[in-house]
Amino acid sequence: MPDRFNIRVYGILIDCERLLVNEEKIGTRLVTKFPGGGLELGEGIADGLKREWKEELGLDIEIGDHFYTTDFFQQSAFDNSQVISIYYLIHLAQLPESFTNNEPNEHTFWLPLSKVNADTFHLPIDKVVGQMLCTKHATRSL
Structure with a gap:
């Protein structure tokens, strides 16, 4: 059973029918994910998302509509925490x-x-969001 929450914030950037993704080496495997990362204590969600994009890519972003927040239990694969991920269009x-x-x-x-x-x-959680993007793209509701 988890002993704490791990809150993550991610940005979805779409331009000209393209999605921006990160490939990151975690341990020994390459993982494809959305740009973003962990929220720090004392930090708001918007500030955390802006900080992550600035740290990772050196970019100042504008946060758009909320896209998805984890609505199921997800144990972290890396520690004893429960992951809650929040995604925004940026x-x-x-x-x-x-x-x-x-x-x-x-x-x-x-x-x-x-x-x-x-x-x-x-x-x-990224898999869920990837499927949502696929569905929204197919129905032209992005």
């Missing part, structure tokens, strides 16, 4: 041609939205 005032990661072992790239589904991602 916007950039100016979109760079390429992205430079400030974090070691990470690579950020565009993925065609038409190829995104649950299997695109490795983490359980």
Whole structure:
């Protein structure tokens, strides 16, 4: 049984039918995930999301609509915590041609939205969001 919450915040950036994703080495495996990360104590959700994007990609973001918050129990694969992930659509005032990661072992790239589904991602909550994006894209409701 978990002994604490682990609150995560992620940004969904879509441009020209492309989704921005991170590939990160966690332990010995490569994991495809959304850009973002853990909320720090004393930090609000919006501030945490902005900080994560600034730290990882050096980008100042504008936070758009809420997209999804975990609505099921998810045990962390890495420690004894319960993961709650919050996802927002985000916007950039100016979109760079390429992205430079400030974090070691990470690579950020565009993925065609038409190829995104649950299997695109490795983490359980990201899989749910990937499937939601796939469904919304198919119904043109993004």
